[in-house]
Amino acid sequence: MEQQGPLGLAQQINASTREGHDVVNRLIMSRLALGLQDHTLYREGLLSFAFVFKTFEEEWASLMSSSSNIDPRIKTILQNLYSTPLLRTPQLTKDLLYYFGSTPFSTEAPTTIQRTAYVAHIRQVVAEKPHLLISYAYIYYMALFAGGKIVKYQMGKAKDFFPERYGMTEEERYTAGTNLFSFEVEQGKEEGLRTSFKGALSDLEGTLTVEERNDIIEESKAIFANNVLIIKELDQICSYLVATSPSMSVKMASRMSDRPLVEFIHSE
Ligand code: HEM
Numbered sequence: 291m292e293q294q295g296p297l298g299l300a301q302q303i304n305a306s307t308r309e310g311h312d313v314v315n316r317l318i319m320s321r322l323a324l325g326l327q328d329h330t331l332y333r334e335g336l337l338s339f340a341f342v343f344k345t346f347e348e349e350w351a352s353l354m355s356s357s358s359n360i361d362p363r364i365k366t367i368l369q370n371l372y373s374t375p376l377l378r379t380p381q382l383t384k385d386l387l388y389y390f391g392s393t394p395f396s397t398e399a400p401t402t403i404q405r406t407a408y409v410a411h412i413r414q415v416v417a418e419k420p421h422l423l424i425s426y427a428y429i430y431y432m433a434l435f436a437g438g439k440i441v442k443y444q445m446g447k448a449k450d451f452f453p454e455r456y457g458m459t460e461e462e463r464y465t466a467g468t469n470l471f472s473f474e475v476e477q478g479k480e481e482g483l484r485t486s487f488k489g490a491l492s493d494l495e496g497t498l499t500v501e502e503r504n505d506i507i508e509e510s511k512a513i514f515a516n517n518v519l520i521i522k523e524l525d526q527i528c529s530y531l532v533a534t535s536p537s538m539s540v541k542m543a544s545r546m547s548d549r550p551l552v553e554f555i556h557s558e
Pocket of ligand 1: 316
């Protein structure tokens with residue numbers, strides 16, 4: 291149900307994060323071309339965001355559990371927003387298994403500075419103010435229906451990007467590598483997930499206090515600032531990977547000869 295009159299919470303979040311969103315949007319789109327040159331770069335981005343989704347989805351489940359003693363009002367909101375097909379941890383796990391193949395990786399505990407700091411931040415703020423989980427769910431799920439669609443489309447156009455695995459066809463590889471942006475619902479029902487989430491938020495937001503709404507808006511801004519830190523850290527990780535892989539250096543040099551990697555990464 292779209293709200294009439296005063297701005298609904300979703301609109302307020304969008305309005306307050308417009309600048310932060312534009313920054314992140316530019317950062318991601320300008321790096322996507324690089325990430326789609328080699329799946330060993332792209333998968334690092336996936337890993338960073340896998341930690342984010344895993345952390346808030348775990349916190350969410352535990353806040354809703356019978357052993358959690360949070361305010362029943364907030365528990366009801368969290369229960370009503372929760373939607374299994376939206377959960378990204380299982381989808382990210384499939385993508386990671388595909389891209390890493392036989393290379394070991396772990397989503398148990400992050401080892402880089404920003405990933406570790408962001409995971410700790412999410413756990414801390416949500417423990418202090420469980421209603422902040424709403425910021426994470428709204429920002430990261432709604433992102434998939436807008437920017438996520440665009441990223442998925444670009445992935446579909448990338449040449450020689452999806453790694454070969456066990457004789458998979460081109461189409462199977464695309465499916466195996468885009469689970470993050472796919473939802474396990476009947477075809478054509480994806481948009482319903484988005485509208486149901488927004489509808490549930492709109493129906494329930496009236497039970498939040500003014501202070502809680504403000505907290506949610508402030509944390510939404512912090513999410514975009516933290517996304518920037520995660521992306522900047524990915525620049526370092528990817529620079530290192532390219533510099534230490536002779537085959538990748540050659541590939542980058544031939545494909546991006548008009549724009550050196552360092553300049554490319556630091557131009558934004
Ligand atoms: C971590 C990265 C990103 C996050 C967290 C994010 C988050 C969001 C959110 C919360 C919305 C509002 C959705 C709604 O009202 O239903 C949105 C809208 C949008 N985003 Fe992103 N986004 C991200 C990256 C991107 C990227 C890379 C693009 C690339 C083009 C993009 C393009 C858009 C567009 C086109 C909209 C729709 C605006 C509208 O409906 O008026 N986003 N994003």
